[in-house]
Amino acid sequence: xxxxxxxxxxxxxxxxxxxxxxxxxxxxxxxxxxxxxxxxxxxxxxxxxxxxxxxxxxxxxxxxxxxxxxxxxxxxxxxxxxxxxxxxxxxxxxxxxxxxxxxxxxxxxxxxxxxxxxxxxxxxxxxxxxxxxxxxxxxxxxxxxxxxxxxxxxxxxxxxxxxxxxxxxxxxxxxxxxxxxxxxxxxxxxxxxxxxxxxxxxxxxxxxxxxxxxxxxxxxxxxxxxxxxxxxxxxxxxxxxxxxxxxxxxxxxxxxxxxxxxxxxxxxxxxxxxxxxxxxxxxxxxxxxxxxxxxxxxxxxxxxxxxxxxxxxxxxxxxxxxxxxxxxxxxxxxxxxxxxxxxxxxxxxxxxxxxxxxxxxxxxxxxxxxxxxxxxxxxxxxxxxxxxxxxxxxxxxxxxxxxxxxxxxxxxxxxxxxxxxxxxxxxxxxxxxxxxxxxxxxxxxxxxxxxxxxxxxxxxxxxxxxxxxxxxxxxxxxxxxxxxxxxxxxxxxxxxxxxxxxxxxxxxxxxxxxxxxxxxxxxxxxxxxxxxxxxxxxxxxxxxxxxxxxxxxxxxxxxxxxxxxxxxxxxxxxxxxxxxxxxxxxxxxxxxxxxxxxxxxxxxxxxx
Numbered sequence: 188x189x190x191x192x193x194x195x196x197x198x199x200x201x202x203x204x205x206x207x208x209x210x211x212x213x214x215x216x217x218x219x220x221x222x223x224x225x226x227x228x229x230x231x232x233x234x235x236x237x238x239x240x241x242x243x244x245x246x247x248x249x250x251x252x253x254x255x256x257x258x259x260x261x262x263x264x265x266x267x268x269x270x271x272x273x274x275x276x277x278x279x280x281x282x283x284x285x286x287x288x289x290x291x292x293x294x295x296x297x298x299x300x301x302x303x304x305x306x307x308x309x310x311x312x313x314x315x316x317x318x319x320x321x322x323x324x325x326x327x328x329x330x331x332x333x334x335x336x337x338x339x340x341x342x343x344x345x346x347x348x349x350x351x352x353x354x355x356x357x358x359x360x361x362x363x364x365x366x367x368x369x370x371x372x373x374x375x376x377x378x379x380x381x382x383x384x385x386x387x388x389x390x391x392x393x394x395x396x397x398x399x400x401x402x403x404x405x406x407x408x409x410x411x412x413x414x415x416x417x418x419x420x421x422x423x424x425x426x427x428x429x430x431x432x433x434x435x436x437x438x439x440x441x442x443x444x445x446x447x448x449x450x451x452x453x454x455x456x457x458x459x460x461x462x463x464x465x466x467x468x469x470x471x472x473x474x475x476x477x478x479x480x481x482x483x484x485x486x487x488x489x490x491x492x493x494x495x496x497x498x499x500x501x502x503x504x505x506x507x508x509x510x511x512x513x514x515x516x517x518x519x520x521x522x523x524x525x526x527x528x529x530x531x532x533x534x535x536x537x538x539x540x541x542x543x544x545x546x547x548x549x550x551x552x553x554x555x556x557x558x559x560x561x562x563x564x565x566x567x568x569x570x571x572x573x574x575x576x577x578x579x580x581x582x583x584x585x586x587x588x589x590x591x592x593x594x595x596x597x598x599x600x601x602x603x604x605x606x607x608x609x610x611x612x613x614x615x616x617x618x619x620x621x622x623x624x625x626x627x628x629x630x631x632x633x634x635x636x637x638x639x640x641x642x643x644x645x646x647x648x649x650x651x652x653x654x655x656x657x658x659x660x661x662x663x664x665x666x667x668x669x670x671x672x673x674x675x676x677x678x679x680x681x682x683x684x685x686x687x688x689x690x691x692x693x694x695x696x697x698x699x700x701x702x703x704x705x706x707x708x709x710x711x712x713x714x715x716x717x718x719x720x721x722x723x724x725x726x727x728x729x730x731x732x733x734x735x736x737x738x739x740x741x742x743x744x745x746x747x748x749x750x751x752x753x754x755x756x757x758x759x760x761x762x763x764x765x766x767x768x769x770x771x772x773x774x775x776x777x778x779x780x781x782x783x784x785x786x787x788x789x790x791x792x793x794x795x
Contacts, residue, residue, distance in 0.1 A: 196555035208321050216328050216561050218244045221256060221315045224297075226334035227779075228313070230304040230341055231719075232695020238299045239315070239333070240275065248288040252279040255321040258333065260311035267311065270302030305564045308337040309777045336779025338744055341719055344692035345711050345739060348655050350618050350749040354742065356707060358689075359682065360621075362653060363607035365577035371417065373548040378445055380541045383429060385440035387448070392541055406547065410456050414549035415556070419475040421445040427485035427538040428522050431515050442482040445543030485515065487538045490522075493536045499529060501602065557582045561592075568595050573602050580611070590615050597638075606643035609635045614652055621659055632656065647676030654686070663693060685712075692716060694709040709733045711740055718743070723751050738768035746780045757781075758789050765793060 204270055204406035239258060248254065257272035276284035276296060278426045288294040312335055351359035380386070380391035395401055423442035425434035461468045472573040491509070494502050505525060511776040512518045526533040557579075564571050565588070571579070573596065580592040589611075596608035616632035619625065633656060639649045654669035667690050674683040688703030689712050700716055707713040709732040717726035730744050745760035761781075764771045772794045 191284075208249075208324055209252070209319055209326055212247060212249060212252065212319055213252075213326060214246065215247055216317075218246070218440070219317075220528075221258075221317075221331050221333065223313065223333045225340065226313075228334065228336075229779075231638040232693070233304050234301045234695065235270075235304050235308070235508065236299070236301040237271070239271070240295070240296065240297050240412040241274070242295045243276065243288045243293045245293040246275065246290060247293055248278050248290055249319075249321055250280040250290050251321060252278045253281050253283065253285065254288075254317060255320075256315050256317050258313065258315040260308060261314050262307055262311045263332075266314075267308075272298060274298045280604050304337065304339070306339065309334055309339055309779050313337075335381070336469065336782045338421065338779040340715075340743075340780060341692060341695065343715055343739070343743060344689045345715075346655070346658055346686060346689050348618070348621060348659070350614060354651065354683075356685050356710075358655060358686055359651075360617050361610075361651050362581065362614055362681075363577070363610045363648055364606075365581050367572075367574040367578035369417075369550045371548050371550060372414075374402075374406045374409040375544055375546045375547055376403045378441075378448060378543045378545070379438075380441055380444075380543070382426075382538075382541065383433075383437065384541075384620065385437060385444055387444055393542075406545070407452060407456075410452065410547065411459070416476045417548050418448075418479055418549055419449055420479040420481060420546040421449070422481035422483055422544040423539055424483055424486040424489065424542050424547070426537040427487050427490055427515070428519055428526075428537060429520070431485060435482070438484050439482040441541075441543040442480055444477060445545045448543075449545050449547075455793065479671055479749070485519075487518070489517075490536065493539065494532075497536060498529060499531050501529070505529065505532070505574045551758070561588060564592060565595075568592075568599070569601075573605055573607075576608060577601075577611075586615060593691055604642060605640045606646065606649070609639035610646075610649050610652065611644065613639060617652060617656055629656070629660075643678055645672075645676050647673040647680040650676055650682045651683070654683075658690075663690060667694075688712070711743070714740075714747075715743060718747050718750070721750075723747060727751070736763070738764045738771060741767060742771050742774070745775075746778070749780050749784065754784065754787075757784065758793065761793055 211212075221239065222239040224240050228235050228237055241256070254276045256274040256276075257267040257268060258274070259266045260270070261267070274296060275283075276288050276294075277283060277285035279287060279290060286294070286296045288296075313328040313333040315333055316330050319326045319328070346358040348358045348360050350362070351357075352362045352364070353359070354361055359370075377399055378387065379391045379399065381388055381391055388394065412778070416458065421442050423440070423445065425437045425441070427434070429437075457471060457473065460466075461471045491506060494505055499505065506522050508525070509518050512521060517741055522532065522537075526537075546779035561573075561579050561583050564576050566575060576592055576596060580589045583589045583592065588608065593608040593612045593615075596602040596605065602608070613632045613635035616628045616635065620628040620632060632652075636649060636653055636656065640646065640653075643649060650673035651668050654666045654673060657663070657666035657669060667687065670683040670686045673681045674687070684703040684705070685707075688700045688705075691697070691700035691703060692712065692715065697716060697720055700712075701720075704710070704712055704716065706782070707729075709729060711730070713728035713735075714726045717723075717729060726747055729741060730747065733740055737742075741760050741764035745757050745764060747761055748754075748756035761771070761775060765775070776785075776794045781790065
């Protein structure tokens with residue numbers, strides 16, 4: 188009985204469908220093709236571009252019929268219409284606008300367009316409804332599924348700011364320059380050597396000269412003044428008369444003798460310093476400073492200068508002969524020949540060139556360490572210039588100490604007119620806000636930036652910090668404007684190629700972004716840009732060489748693995764990202780990049 192009833196209902200339905208005038212259009216609707224040319228839609232600069240294609244089979248489209256396709260999005264079962272444009276088809280004799288479809292041969296259609304992206308679209312199903320109209324009758328067809336999800340990977344461009352004094356290829360809360368330049372002073376001692384020797388001979392006539400003894404005495408006395416040594420430059424020289432290769436080795440050995448001599452003097456000074464300050468020598472930490480090796484080989488400049496200063500009557504002839512030779516070997520030969528003719532060369536010109544010069548270089552005002560400088564600046568700020576105080580803040584590692592030094596500058600009548608301290612406080616407060624999200628820090632930062640800008644208008648460093656403040660608040664248009672103003676500022680302009688390039692990714696202008704960022708090695712944004720341009724192998728090389736991979740980089744590597752259909756790497760990178768930041772569980776659940784893997788047990792386990 189039930190079969191008879193079902194059969195009767197089916198016959199009634201067929202009759203009803205036939206009587207409505209659409210004939211086989213309803214029955215043959217599954218043969219109608221409607222597809223997305225690229226089912227992997229993505230956000231690009233806030234827009235989603237699409238191309239929908241379709242084919243109508245032969246003997247399908249009634250000559251007077253109108254058929255409309257209405258693509259839309261379904262989010263949690265609720266349709267969102269628009270954003271897609273409606274597609275209208277019509278039979279050969281139908282009136283109105285639309286693409287004409289021939290009844291006998293059928294036909295095809297293509298529709299391109301774009302719509303504004305919304306984050307809710309990431310999980311949407313892309314569907315197409317259809318309706319046919321014939322005279323006064325209409326029929327609504329079941330929805331066809333065109334795809335799933337719209338990816339938002341282009342929004343992952345990263346401007347992660349850090350505090351810095353320079354802006355090379357990155358995003359930084361910039362400190363103003365302190366403009367402090369240390370003044371250097373020093374003394375030089377000269378040790379002389381015998382011909383072809385690097386042994387120290389204090390009976391050498393030049394070592395016994397008053398000038399040599401005075402240089403050593405002044406050198407030792409200067410060392411005892413307790414200046415902090417910045418570096419020791421030791422220059423080893425040879426007179427230009429033997430084989431050049433031998434003389435180079437000789438100058439190297441004389442450098443080492445000079446270094447040993449300095450160490451003996453310095454160790455003696457340390458013992459005396461410990462004694463004067465009642466410190467055990469074993470408890471005295473020996474300062475670390477730089478030795479500069481200037482083993483220069485043959486001293487041709489010294490030779491020419493000595494000849495020019497000499498009283499030799501034929502000195503111009505000697506210099507012309509030496510200078511006219513094509514290489515050092517020829518010059519050395521001429522000098523050997525001339526020593527027989529001009530004994531002054533052998534007796535007075537050449538011996539002083541066989542030497543080692545030990546130059547001790549110290550900071551003129553640096554009689555204390557960085558820690559001592561910071562302490563003095565905090566306790567007695569008026570004893571120091573603005574630049575010295577800004578320098579002290581720059582070497583301070585305690586952020587509160589930095590901030591206090593800057594605030595003291597802004598609160599003093601003598602220094603309150605300098606923009607740098609206001610800017611630097613703002614940089615610190617912006618960094619605090621970025622780290623902890625405290626709105627009070629943001630308000631204080633913006634207040635100090637306004638004061639800095641009033642003191643120094645059109646300043647690239649201040650505009651840079653304003654741009655980043657805009658960015659971290661989500662004001663991308665204002666951030667772009669301020670980055671560009673920073674680059675073109677009349678005061679302290681800042682190269683903003685990297686930052687404007689990253690914003691160009693967000694704006695969907697990948698070509699401009701690539702020009703601005705350049706092919707940076709091991710750089711997150713470069714890797715993202717290569718991924719978005721579907722240069723997957725280059726993107727993999729760029730991201731794989733990043734050291735100390737953070738959560739966002741691991742997540743992008745998971746996205747890249749999904750696009751490259753490498754399931755093993757996808758799960759490995761996604762697990763790494765989630766372990767470093769559990770918020771990526773929620774992100775991955777929604778991300779259309781993983782739509783092909785959502786139903787796998789491994790994926791479900793990772794994001795649960």
